[in-house]
Amino acid sequence: MAERSMLEVRGLNAWYGESHILHGVDFDVNEGEVVTLLGRNGAGKTTTMKSIMGLVGTRSGSVVYRGQETIGMRSDLIARAGIALCPEERGIFSSLNVTENLMLPPVIGPGGLSISEIHALFPNLKERAASQGTKLSGGEQQMLAIGRILRTGAKLLLLDEPTEGLAPVIVQQIGRTIREIKNRGFTVLLVEQNFRFAATVADRHYVMDHGVVIDMIQNHELAANMDKLHDYLGV
Amino acid sequence: MLSILGYNVGPMLAQGVLGLINGAFYALLSLGLAVIFGLLNIINFAHGALYMIGAFVAWVLLNYLGIGYWPSLILVPILVGCFGMLIERVLISKLYKLDHLYGLLLTFGLALIMEGLMRNYFGSSGMPFAVPESLRGATRLGFMIMPTYRVWVVAASFVVCIGTWLVIEKTSIGATLRAATENPALVQAFGVNVPRLVTMTYGGGVALAAFAGVMAAPMYSVNPSMGSNVIIVVFAVVVIGGMGSILGSILTGFGLGLVEGFTKYLYPQGSGVVIFVLMVIVLLLRPAGLFGKAA
Ligand SMILES: Nc1ncnc2c1ncn2[C@@H]1O[C@H](COP(=O)(O)OP(=O)(O)O)[C@@H](O)[C@H]1O
Numbered sequence: 001m002a003e004r005s006m007l008e009v010r011g012l013n014a015w016y017g018e019s020h021i022l023h024g025v026d027f028d029v030n031e032g033e034v035v036t037l038l039g040r041n042g043a044g045k046t047t048t049m050k051s052i053m054g055l056v057g058t059r060s061g062s063v064v065y066r067g068q069e070t071i072g073m074r075s076d077l078i079a080r081a082g083i084a085l086c087p088e089e090r091g092i093f094s095s096l097n098v099t100e101n102l103m104l105p106p107v108i109g110p111g112g113l114s115i116s117e118i119h120a121l122f123p124n125l126k127e128r129a130a131s132q133g134t135k136l137s138g139g140e141q142q143m144l145a146i147g148r149i150l151r152t153g154a155k156l157l158l159l160d161e162p163t164e165g166l167a168p169v170i171v172q173q174i175g176r177t178i179r180e181i182k183n184r185g186f187t188v189l190l191v192e193q194n195f196r197f198a199a200t201v202a203d204r205h206y207v208m209d210h211g212v213v214i215d216m217i218q219n220h221e222l223a224a225n226m227d228k229l230h231d232y233l234g235v
Numbered sequence: 236m237l238s239i240l241g242y243n244v245g246p247m248l249a250q251g252v253l254g255l256i257n258g259a260f261y262a263l264l265s266l267g268l269a270v271i272f273g274l275l276n277i278i279n280f281a282h283g284a285l286y287m288i289g290a291f292v293a294w295v296l297l298n299y300l301g302i303g304y305w306p307s308l309i310l311v312p313i314l315v316g317c318f319g320m321l322i323e324r325v326l327i328s329k330l331y332k333l334d335h336l337y338g339l340l341l342t343f344g345l346a347l348i349m350e351g352l353m354r355n356y357f358g359s360s361g362m363p364f365a366v367p368e369s370l371r372g373a374t375r376l377g378f379m380i381m382p383t384y385r386v387w388v389v390a391a392s393f394v395v396c397i398g399t400w401l402v403i404e405k406t407s408i409g410a411t412l413r414a415a416t417e418n419p420a421l422v423q424a425f426g427v428n429v430p431r432l433v434t435m436t437y438g439g440g441v442a443l444a445a446f447a448g449v450m451a452a453p454m455y456s457v458n459p460s461m462g463s464n465v466i467i468v469v470f471a472v473v474v475i476g477g478m479g480s481i482l483g484s485i486l487t488g489f490g491l492g493l494v495e496g497f498t499k500y501l502y503p504q505g506s507g508v509v510i511f512v513l514m515v516i517v518l519l520l521r522p523a524g525l526f527g528k529a530a
């Protein structure tokens with residue numbers, strides 16, 4: 001393969017307390033790709049993201065980021081290696097204003113966007129710079145949650161359902177943003193329920209079910225695989 | 236003498252001013268407790284003992300090493316703050332996975348040990364600590380004679396409290412601290428070493444207590460029970476202000492000092508309990524405290 005591998009997930013298992021959620025997840029993300037995890041609610045997509053980020057109590061298997069095994073690492077060290085998460089619940093801090101939220105994640109390396117570049121992508125964030133973070137609309141909070149991880153110089157961005165519950169115009173804006181950051185050389189692992197949206201931004205799709213990856217579909221083969229996909233996702 | 240509704244304004248003001256001085260200590264101590272509680276979720280029962288240790292370290296520095304009040308005001312908070320960080324690393328951090336009650340019990344035990352050790356070495360009679368040369372003397376205010384040192388205590392506490400508040404509200408390290416108070420796991424996943432932040436925060440809260448201890452040394456005799464005497468009132472202050480509210484703890488600290496002072500004039504028998512009565516009322520009407528956010 002010509003592509004350089006950015007992330008290799010092998011036999012990933014994860015537990016919340018006693019409940020065993022991931023049962024050997026395998027997939028790869030190559031440098032510069034946008035890859036999605038598709039799957040029904042409860043399939044384990046969020047748990048996979050959290051496990052990569054070191055946010056799940058117990059995990060085993062292997063997660064190699066740019067040649068470095070991260071499975072036993074603390075989450076702050078995983079972040080400093082170059083991975084950043086935009087969590088499903090967005091994680092905007094109510095005791096911080098918009099600018100403070102934006103500036104919160106420490107810069108971990110070169111290559112991040114400047115504040116003015118982030119404001120150019122999301123003009124709302126500039127207008128509302130002094131507002132309390134959680135006073136923003138859902139769409140603005142999502143922009144803030146994405147914007148703040150673009151600044152840090154992290155090269156692999158984990159976006160967990162960034163379009164969930166948002167109006168179509170904002171979904172389009174987030175789609176443009178994902179294509180823009182791909183052009184800038186970022187690598188994106190995207191969780192989506194909406195595969196029509198996923199098809200407009202992604203190179204490849206992995207399908208998850210019951211804590212394992214059950215299929216991989218190239219984006220250009222998506223149309224040919226619609227029946228299979230409907231079956232997987234139960235739509 | 237001026238009088239309103241049969242009360243003499245002069246003596247009442249005098250008691251108010253005295254109350255404000257107590258309030259300065261309440262504010263410093265409850266501020267440290269609030270900062271620690273916010274991030275660590277631990278009610279630091281060792282706070283009073285660490286305040287007492289602050290006073291003792293200042294006394295030891297003065298009497299054994301000839302290091303005076305002014306250098307101690309900086310040095311003692313640093314030394315005792317480092318001791319606090321050691322306690323957090325070695326002991327308290329082992330309990331974060333358990334119920335908060337364990338942290339409370341641990342710090343309560345530590346307080347008893349520290350007090351016992353000090354009593355063992357220094358006895359319980361209390362030792363004098365001279366007011367520094369430059370702060371001796373007093374000013375005649377008409378309604379009272381105001382010792383210069385007490386003016387200094389109120390002013391210095393106020394400046395330190397406001398300074399701490401500004402650091403927490405207006406700086407990037409303060410923003411990180413506030414964020415970690417809300418969601419430590421996410422802040423850590425952004426690359427912040429949260430365990431280290433927790434250790435430094437505990438050290439900072441302890442340093443505030445030690446600072447209060449140094450300031451108290453020339454006013455009260457330095458003795459092993461000085462911490463447990465004040466800390467019970469400070470806990471009531473924290474409950475009234477609202478656990479974890481920074482500005483709330485400062486305002487409530489000074490405010491309740493004033494209330495206590497006025498009560499001493501209006502109804503002297505009640506001055507020892509007024510804060511606790513207020514605590515009960517606040518708990519019944521507004522359990523989250525005057526400045527606390529309801530859970
Ligand atoms: N904190 C948790 N504790 C226990 N079980 C959880 C927790 N979070 C998620 N789960 C369970 O793990 C499974 C996978 O959840 P999740 O990874 O959130 O799925 P997805 O993101 O694909 O919808 C679900 O069955 C869910 O109920």
Ligand SMILES: [Mg+2]
Nearest residue numbers: 045046047088
């Ligand atoms: Mg999910």
